[in-house]
Amino acid sequence: MAFIAALLLLFFSAFSQGNALSLNYYTKTCPDVEHVIAQVVREATSKDKTVPAGLLRMHFHDCFIRGCDGSVLLKSKGGNKAEKDGPPNVSLHAFYVIDSAKKAVETICPGIVSCADILALAARDAVVLTGGPTWDVPKGRKDGRISKASETVQLPAPTFNISQLQQSFSQRGLSMEDLVALSGGHTLGFSHCSSFQNRIHNFNLTHDTDPTLHPSFAARLQSICPIKNKAKNAGATMDPSSTTFDNNYYKLILQKKSLFSSDQALLTIPKTRDLVSKYASSKKAFNTAFINSMIKMSSITGGQEVRKDCRVVN
Numbered sequence: 001m002a003f004i005a006a007l008l009l010l011f012f013s014a015f016s017q018g019n020a021l022s023l024n025y026y027t028k029t030c031p032d033v034e035h036v037i038a039q040v041v042r043e044a045t046s047k048d049k050t051v052p053a054g055l056l057r058m059h060f061h062d063c064f065i066r067g068c069d070g071s072v073l074l075k076s077k078g079g080n081k082a083e084k085d086g087p088p089n090v091s092l093h094a095f096y097v098i099d100s101a102k103k104a105v106e107t108i109c110p111g112i113v114s115c116a117d118i119l120a121l122a123a124r125d126a127v128v129l130t131g132g133p134t135w136d137v138p139k140g141r142k143d144g145r146i147s148k149a150s151e152t153v154q155l156p157a158p159t160f161n162i163s164q165l166q167q168s169f170s171q172r173g174l175s176m177e178d179l180v181a182l183s184g185g186h187t188l189g190f191s192h193c194s195s196f197q198n199r200i201h202n203f204n205l206t207h208d209t210d211p212t213l214h215p216s217f218a219a220r221l222q223s224i225c226p227i228k229n230k231a232k233n234a235g236a237t238m239d240p241s242s243t244t245f246d247n248n249y250y251k252l253i254l255q256k257k258s259l260f261s262s263d264q265a266l267l268t269i270p271k272t273r274d275l276v277s278k279y280a281s282s283k284k285a286f287n288t289a290f291i292n293s294m295i296k297m298s299s300i301t302g303g304q305e306v307r308k309d310c311r312v313v314n
């Protein structure tokens with residue numbers, strides 16, 4: 001596995017903006033960093049089972065805007081509205097876990113470990129803690145100094161079709177295989193009604209609900225999310241086993257019970273449909289693909305410094 005990781009790293013450093021990542025980046029400067037972060041994530045998860053989903057999504061949103069540079073962690077300041085306050089990120093949560101991990105890491109090796117690396121490691125720990133596979137995370141990311149809410153429009157939307165998804169991923173050096181494997185992150189967590197509202201009311205001129213949704217599932221979603229939904233926190237879990245990292249997500253897509261158009265879109269072309277079937281029938285194949293694609297996504301680098309406080313630039 002380490003060999004595959006090293007090969008991938010070599011290949012993707014071509015896409016990155018200069019920071020070479022390595023598996024032993026902190027071996028000399030902060031040997032205990034991974035233990036300390038894992039401990040913080042474990043404690044937070046034991047108190048709140050929604051933490052892992054929050055961390056995994058946060059890392060994805062970080063990597064897709066300006067690379068994995070911790071730009072998603074910065075707070076808005078003065079006239080600058082940060083990524084965190086952009087529409088798709090308003091539902092991100094568990095930022096306090098990254099703050100606690102940074103604090104713990106700073107006490108053992110001050111000024112050494114970037115917030116972007118802490119987030120990448122915490123996302124891996126999130127997967128492990130929910131029963132998913134583990135892997136060695138390449139490290140050495142730097143933190144960025146720019147974070148703009150306006151750039152969050154570049155994140156893929158849940159209404160995207162397969163060609164929009166393909167474009168969004170390929171712009172970041174990610175393939176259709178990566179798209180299918182990483183979408184498996186939707187085995188964890190929760191979605192607000194607004195993210196799938198388009199599928200359950202006034203879908204189009206001829207159908208009120210998306211015909212690619214299983215009828216009883218559509219009816220259940222409609223009851224949770226009525227047309228004039230007033231409950232701000234209403235929504236559905238991504239998967240009935242939403243705190244367990246498994247391959248159930250792919251089985252649900254095949255049963256027409258996934259939440260987003262972007263999930264269901266994976267069935268619309270043979271290449272991605274075949275991968276959905278493969279991962280639905282083999283947890284092992286999914287885990288291997290997920291690891292490879294996570295390493296690829298989290299190797300899109302972009303920053304310049306090691307922040308002292310993850311919420312503000314130095």
Ligand code: HEM
Nearest residue numbers: 053054057060091156157158182185189190191192195262
């Ligand atoms: C393929 C394009 C993707 C789209 C369009 C998408 C869209 C979304 C949306 C709309 C939500 C629900 C937000 C809400 O209403 O609160 C969500 C949740 C989530 N997404 Fe994605 N996502 C994508 C890919 C990914 C990837 C690559 C990962 C990680 C590898 C990921 C991990 C998650 C997780 C864990 C949640 C649950 C978050 C929580 O419970 O707090 N998603 N996604």
